[in-house]
Amino acid sequence: MTRPIALVTGASRGIGRxxxxxxxxTHDLILVARDEAQLQDVSIACQAxxxxxxxxxxxxxxxxxxAERLTGLHVDVLVNNAGVAVMKPFLDMTAEEWxxxxxxxxxxxxxxxxxxxxGMVERGHGHVCTIGSTAGRNTFVGGTAYAGTKHFVMGFSESLMLEVRDAGVGVSVVMPGSVDTDLFPASTNRTWMLEPRDVADAVAFVVHTPPHMLVHRIEVRPLSPKRPRESSTPQSH
Ligand SMILES: NC(=O)c1ccc[n+]([C@@H]2O[C@H](COP(=O)([O-])OP(=O)(O)OC[C@H]3O[C@@H](n4cnc5c(N)ncnc54)[C@H](OP(=O)(O)O)[C@@H]3O)[C@@H](O)[C@H]2O)c1
Structure with missing residues (x-):
């Protein structure tokens, strides 16, 4: 049986993996990131x-x-997951980091x-899910750029949803709190964080709703952390 095709950006590690x-x-996969060796590793796991x-x-x-590599590909589900975070006060941030x-x-x-x-609009079917963050509706010291970009995700996703839902394309945003990935410095206390698979379950949930309905926005937070927070790293959970 033919499976639908999902394209995941930032699939080489962390939440994308x-x-x-x-x-x-449930899907065949197009895995996108820069690190080819890590993508191959994920590819083997998916094939299993x-x-x-x-x-x-x-x-x-x-x-x-x-555009050259992705235009024209048949994609039923796009997960815009690739992302970076440099959380530091505005005056300490370099132009390169920004x-x-x-x-x-x-x-x-x-x-x-x-x-x-x-392609989705032409076929009258598809789903675009973007990984936002609770920083997409919160602010914090050190978040001028990161929270700013995740607020953008909210405006982008809701506007796009309104533009293409009549064409049969769903648009959603999954907003996790802090997740245990390489996004945080190695020294960060992670015991209270979500696991990447928690976010993956939320994505699977929004993707698998019946065709006539759309869960547009979902916020995922840890419940009953294993240990109280200890780290002083700027966090959003
Ligand atoms: N971790 C959290 O607490 C948390 C919380 C809320 C939201 N999020 C969001 O979740 C998403 C994934 O974060 P993560 O925690 O999984 O981070 P991560 O472990 O650092 O992974 C980031 C992914 O993005 C890819 N990427 C980065 N720059 C890229 C580029 N220029 N071109 C292509 N791919 C690129 C990386 O692949 P390559 O390096 O191989 O290119 C990697 O696969 C991000 O949008 C992040 O903002 C994370």
């Missing part, structure tokens, strides 16, 4: 559940390269979505 492995239970996989090593901040966050967390949403959305 967990999403790919979770969706591999019967999924067919394609790995595309591309920097999603590069508009031309992304631009990197805006390029990955904001501009790449245009590059990737622009490449695959036309």
């Amino acid at each position: 967990a999403i790919a492995e979770r969706l591999a239970e 559940t019967g999924a067919r996989t394609d790995c595309i090593a591309v920097d999603v901040t590069n508009f031309l390269a992304t 631009h990197r966050m805006v390029n990955v967390n904001v501009n790449a949403l245009y590059h990737v979505t622009r490449a695959v959305l036309p």
Whole structure:
């Protein structure tokens, strides 16, 4: 039987890897990130559940390269997951850090979505799920750029949802609190955080709703942390 196809950006590790492995239970996968060796590793894990996989090593901040590699691909579910975080006070942030966050967390949403959305609209079927954050509706010291980009995700996703739902394309945003991934420095206390597979379950939930309904926004938080917070790293949970 033909499976639907899900494209996951930032699939080489962390939350994206967990999403790919979770969706591999029901979908074939197109795995996108820069690290080809890590993508191959994820690809093998996904194939173990019967999924067919394609790995595309591309920097999603590069508009031309992304358009060249992704335009015209048949994609039923797009998960815009690739993201970076530099959390520090505005006056300590370099221009390079600011631009990197805006390029990955904001501009790449245009590059990737622009490449695959036309096919969904033509087929009258599809789903675009973007990984936002609770920082998309909260603010915190050290969050001028990160929280700013995740607020953008909310405006982008809700506007796009209104534009394409009549064409049969659903748009959703999954907003996790803090998740135990490489996004945080190694020294961070992680015992109270969500696991990447928790976010993957939320993505699977929004993707698998009946065709006539859409869960547009879902916020995922840890419950009953194993230990009280100890770290002083800026956090949003
Ligand atoms: N961890 C958290 O607490 C948390 C909480 C809420 C939301 N989120 C969001 O969840 C998403 C995933 O974060 P994570 O925690 O899983 O981070 P992570 O472990 O650092 O993984 C980030 C992923 O993004 C990819 N990526 C980064 N820059 C890229 C680029 N220029 N081109 C292509 N791929 C790129 C990386 O792959 P390569 O390096 O191989 O390119 C990697 O697969 C992000 O949008 C993040 O904002 C995370």
